[in-house]
Amino acid sequence: MISLNTPSISKAESELQLDDAFLLRQVSCGCEQSFNTLFTKYWEKAFADAFKRIKDADLAKDIVQEVFVHIWVKRETVHILNLPAYLNVAVRNKVFKQVEKRALHSPFFDVLDNVPSHYRADENLLWKEFFSSYEDLVKSLPASRQTIFRLHYQEDLSTKAIATELGISRKTVQNQLGKVMKKLKVSLLPLLPLLAFIF
Incomplete structure (x- = not known):
C-alpha cells in the first residue's frame, strides 16, 4: 500500500484533491471512466516531468504509461492521498531506474554527451558534486x-x-x-543516476 502525506494546501487545492479522491475511489471499484478522467487530467503534466529529466519523448511516454497502468492494475491496494504528488514521485523513480540502466549499458562519455558541457557550480549542487568528483579523478x-x-x-x-x-x-x-576510461567508469557511474534529477 502506497500512502503520501499531504502538505498544507490552499482551499482551491483542497477542493481539487477532494475531486481526485472521489475519482480515485471510483477507480478502486473498477470505474474505467474515472480512470480515464484522471489520466486525461494529469497525463500532460506527468509527461512534462518525465521529459524534462530524460529528454526522450518516446521513453517519457512509456514511463508515464507504466505509472498509470500500475495505478489501474493495483487500484484495489494502492492508497493515494495526493495524486499529483504521487505521480511526481512515481515518474521520478521510473526516470531514475532508466538513467541507471542506461549508465550501466552505455559508454561513459556517450552518457556525458547528453548533458551540458558548461555549468555554473553555484546553480546546482548535483552538477557541482558530479563534476567536482570528475575533475578530482582526472587530477589524480x-x-x-x-x-x-x-x-x-x-x-x-x-x-x-x-x-x-x-x-x-x-x-x-x-x-x-x-x-x-576504466577508472572513470568504476568511480563515476554510481553518480550518473543523479543527473536525472537535475532537469
Whole structure:
C-alpha cells in the first residue's frame, strides 16, 4: 500500500484533491471512466516531468504509461492521498531506474554527451558534486595519462594527433585512454543516476 502525506494546501487545492479522491475511489471499484478522467487530467503534466529529466519523448511516454497502468492494475491496494504528488514521485523513480540502466549499458562519455558541457557550480549542487568528483579523478591521474585524456576529451584531438604531438605511438595513446576510461567508469557511474534529477 502506497500512502503520501499531504502538505498544507490552499482551499482551491483542497477542493481539487477532494475531486481526485472521489475519482480515485471510483477507480478502486473498477470505474474505467474515472480512470480515464484522471489520466486525461494529469497525463500532460506527468509527461512534462518525465521529459524534462530524460529528454526522450518516446521513453517519457512509456514511463508515464507504466505509472498509470500500475495505478489501474493495483487500484484495489494502492492508497493515494495526493495524486499529483504521487505521480511526481512515481515518474521520478521510473526516470531514475532508466538513467541507471542506461549508465550501466552505455559508454561513459556517450552518457556525458547528453548533458551540458558548461555549468555554473553555484546553480546546482548535483552538477557541482558530479563534476567536482570528475575533475578530482582526472587530477589524480599520472601526469602523462592526464595530458592524453585532456587532449582527447577536452581539446578533441584524435589519438593520431596526440601521438604525433607527444612523440609516442598511437597504440600507447589508445592504451592510456583505455585505462583512464576504466577508472572513470568504476568511480563515476554510481553518480550518473543523479543527473536525472537535475532537469
